[in-house]
Amino acid sequence: QVQLVESGGGLVKPGGSLRLSCAASGFTFSDYYMSWIRQAPGKGLEWVSYISSSGSTIYYADSVKGRFTISRDNAKNSLYLQMNSLRAEDTAVYYCARDEGGDWFDPWGQGTLVTVSS
Amino acid sequence: DIQMTQSPSSLSASVGDRVTITCRASQGISNSLAWYQQKPGKAPKLLLYAASRLESGVPSRFSGSGSGTDYTLTISSLQPEDFATYYCQQYYSTRTFGQGTKVEIK
Numbered sequence: 001q002v003q004l005v006e007s008g009g010g011l012v013k014p015g016g017s018l019r020l021s022c023a024a025s026g027f028t029f030s031d032y033y034m035s036w037i038r039q040a041p042g043k044g045l046e047w048v049s050y051i052s053s054s055g056s057t058i059y060y061a062d063s064v065k066g067r068f069t070i071s072r073d074n075a076k077n078s079l080y081l082q083m084n085s086l087r088a089e090d091t092a093v094y095y096c097a098r099d100e101g102g103d104w105f106d107p108w109g110q111g112t113l114v115t116v117s118s
Numbered sequence: 119d120i121q122m123t124q125s126p127s128s129l130s131a132s133v134g135d136r137v138t139i140t141c142r143a144s145q146g147i148s149n150s151l152a153w154y155q156q157k158p159g160k161a162p163k164l165l166l167y168a169a170s171r172l173e174s175g176v177p178s179r180f181s182g183s184g185s186g187t188d189y190t191l192t193i194s195s196l197q198p199e200d201f202a203t204y205y206c207q208q209y210y211s212t213r214t215f216g217q218g219t220k221v222e223i224k
Contacts, residue, residue: 103150
């Protein structure tokens with residue numbers, strides 16, 4: 001079955017960096033757009049970034065533009081999010097999700113928690 | 119950016135009740151709308167897309183409607199497993215989520 005498993009979350013100091021990974025299985029990864037979405041504790045959902053199937057098209061939310069970089073390795077069925085210059089407001093559960101042609105998200109991974117605190 | 123406003127932010131209802139959640143976009147989104155259900159500690163789950171198309175495996179008591187800027191999610195007869203938070207999401211221009219509607223037990 002389709003499965004997405006995130007990893008790489010943890011505690012990091014403000015200004016620090018972290019790289020999240022998402023391992024995909026159960027579908028042809030290279031055929032699909034992929035996205036990162038986050039959810040701050042007790043808050044709603046915020047789309048962060050998406051990448052096209054080939055990696056040629058990338059978009060970011062204004063809140064992370066210039067600090068986060070999305071990438072993918074289709075040979076490894078993996079999605080990544082490099083997060084630099086982290087701020088307290090980046091604290092959230094980060095989900096990867098299969099992106100249906102740049103539209104809706106289905107399915108989602110279980111999420112990985114990123115905590116930015118000194 | 120397109121803003122999505124959901125209402126109400128929370129509601130209390132009983133099993134068997136008909137529940138309606140509204141999502142309003144700051145501009146027309148041409149039915150480019152999805153609905154998700156999220157239970158505590160879990161990832162969101164897709165319910166509907168293209169405003170009214172039911173995702174495979176989702177019970178038929180869930181339905182969606184709307185056009186232009188105004189959309190609704192309706193649960194025709196609330197079941198115990200439906201108590202959760204519901205989010206709308208537009209994909210007409212990049213992506214934006216509504217702030218969520220928490221459905222609680224009355």
